[in-house]
Amino acid sequence: MGLSVWQDIYIGGYYAFRTLVPLPHHRTPWARNNAYWAILPFIPLVFMAYLVRRRDTFVMRLLLLPATICLLVHAAHGFYWPDPLVETRNWAQSCMCAYLISKALECALTPNGRLKIGETKLPPIGGEKDTHTPSSPTTKHRASNPTIYPPAVNDAFELLFACRGYGWDFGQDVHVPQEFRPLERSAFLRATWMTIVKNFILMDFLESCVKLIPEASHPFGGSIFLPLPPVQRYVVSTTLHIMSGTAIITGFEIVYGVSTLIGVGLLHQSPLLWPPPVESPFSSDSLTVFWAKRWHQFLRRMFVVYGGYPAFWLGSWISEEIAKVLMVFGVFTASGLFHEFSTYTPGRGLDMRTTWFFVWQAVAVLGERVWYKVTGRKVQGWIGLIWVYFSIMVLGQPCINAWYRRGFGSSIVIPTSVSPIRNLLWPILRRVHPIFEILP
Known part of the structure; x- marks a missing residue:
């Protein structure tokens, strides 16, 4: 007795899904011979970001959407980092995949395209922005020297990584954290660099401290709830919870700070497009x-x-x-x-x-x-x-x-080889007092 049509559809759909998202034990470890998969999905994605900034491209963007999503999903879930000590890399690639798919959906499902604040119409394919279109307020502090990239490429990347939408029509109602850095470009970049350094040291300290608790940092699954009496257990769990939340914030600060240096320093974007991540x-x-x-x-x-x-x-x-x-x-x-x-x-x-x-x-x-x-x-x-x-x-x-x-x-965010806490502070403390001999 043959399979019904619905059974054929189900089986075919299942195998198609597992081609894109293999079972965990069927995934491929990242290696040099498959590293191109980390870049391949960006080809149609950047093209979609370019098209959404051009009028009369709605149908083209819809047609590109399925292939773009399939490439992103397979790149994120078909490959993995096998070392359990770098688990955050697997997590990061999944997060990036989800974010970029949302951008692909937005690019494809926005019929009239994406406008910057002050724009009223988009140019055609092959054309550039109308010089008579009012500039966005965020161009006030833009560097005068042009970038090496064509304006269309700058536009596409700016749209893809405009997480909060500052300067764009979809980000007008987003709260802008109060800026504490000077808006002059050189001073802004120096202040951003110092913020990265301070957060790097804090992140390293928090991560190094968590690694001192074996029950929490077990490579195959730990817990913030240690086998202690209730009061001590919740004191420890609350401390680890606060440390983890602070580490998340510092991680955002570091990644966002590096992105800011690229956006303002290399792409010559306005510092107003890069306010602080939190307030x-x-x-x-x-x-x-x-x-x-x-x-x-x-x-x-x-x-x-x-x-x-x-x-x-x-x-x-x-x-x-x-x-x-x-x-x-x-x-x-x-x-x-x-x-x-x-x-x-x-x-x-x-x-x-x-x-x-x-x-x-x-x-x-x-x-x-x-x-x-x-x-x-x-x-x-x-x-x-x-x-x-x-x-x-x-x-x-x-x-x-x-x-x-x-x-x-257990995942190592900051490698030991570049860790100032594990390479400098811990050895100093071990020499200061015998109580610190337990430090790695």
């Missing part, structure tokens, strides 16, 4: 302020594309108010799924507590809105500060622990 997140006195202003907004647009727009569309069939509520849930659910499925690459299963943490954040943010409508008072002050710390520092611990169980506590 004193630990001083937030409400979750609304924390997520909408104080925490980084790099992935905000991605979550809106993946969850916000679809949820709003579904809710709009009922009412606009329901659509807005569902949009909040959609954004946070997309965030939770992103943070969870980006850990699939190590091949150690899924732990949906990460997703539930972010869904709870949607409930809490909407709860703050209800509180304001009922009482007429916003969540703020010292009560709001305690509320934020409880939601992030206490309820967020299972989320961090889920990552530690996948072996992220």
Whole structure:
């Protein structure tokens, strides 16, 4: 008896999916002979970014979308770093894949193309920007010397990596953190470099300290909840949770700082396009302020594309108010799924507590809105500060622990060969007092 049509479709679809996303034990280790896969997906992606800045290209972008997504998915999930001590590289490539797919979707599904602030129309294919089009306010501090790249290439890369959308039509409502660096180009670059150095040392210290706790940094899965009496256990877990959150912020600062040096130093972009990544997140006195202003907004647009727009569309069939509520849930659910499925690459299963943490954040943010409508008072002050710390520092611990169980506590972010803490501070402390002899 032959297979039915639906069975044929299912089997064919399964094999097609597993061609792009092999099972963990079927993936290929990264090597020199397959390194081209790290670059190959950018060819159609950059071309799409170019087309979205040209009018009458909607159909072309739609046709490019399937191939672009397939190349990105296979590059991220068909290859891996086999060393468990560099697990963060697998995580990083999954995160980058999800981000670039969201950019591909946005490029393909924006019928009229993408405009910068001040623009009213796009040039045709092969044409350049109309010289009479008003310039964006962000060009005020742009360097006068041109780059070696054609304007179209600059535009394409600027769009792809405009995470927060400053200077673009889709980023007009995004909060801009207060700038602490001078806007003069040379001074701005020096201040950025110093920020990178300070965050590098802090990240190295935090990572080195976590590696001193074997139960948390086991290469095949640890935990922030050590086998201790309850009080000591939660003191340690809270400390590790805070250290991990701080390490995440410093990691963003380092990567963003290097990107800033490239954007402003090499591509001669305006410093106004590169404000600080965060704005004193630990001083937030409400979750609304924390997520909408104080925490980084790099992935905000991605979550809106993946969850916000679809949820709003579904809710709009009922009412606009329901659509807005569902949009909040959609954004946070997309965030939770992103943070969870980006850990699939190590091949150690899924732990949906990460997703539930972010869904709870949607409930809490909407709860703050209800509180304001009922009482007429916003969540703020010292009560709001305690509320934020409880939601992030206490309820967020299972989320961090889920990552530690996948072996992220053991992953080496800063190699030992360039670690000032492990090469300088630890040897000095071992000479100072015998108590420090346990240091590696």
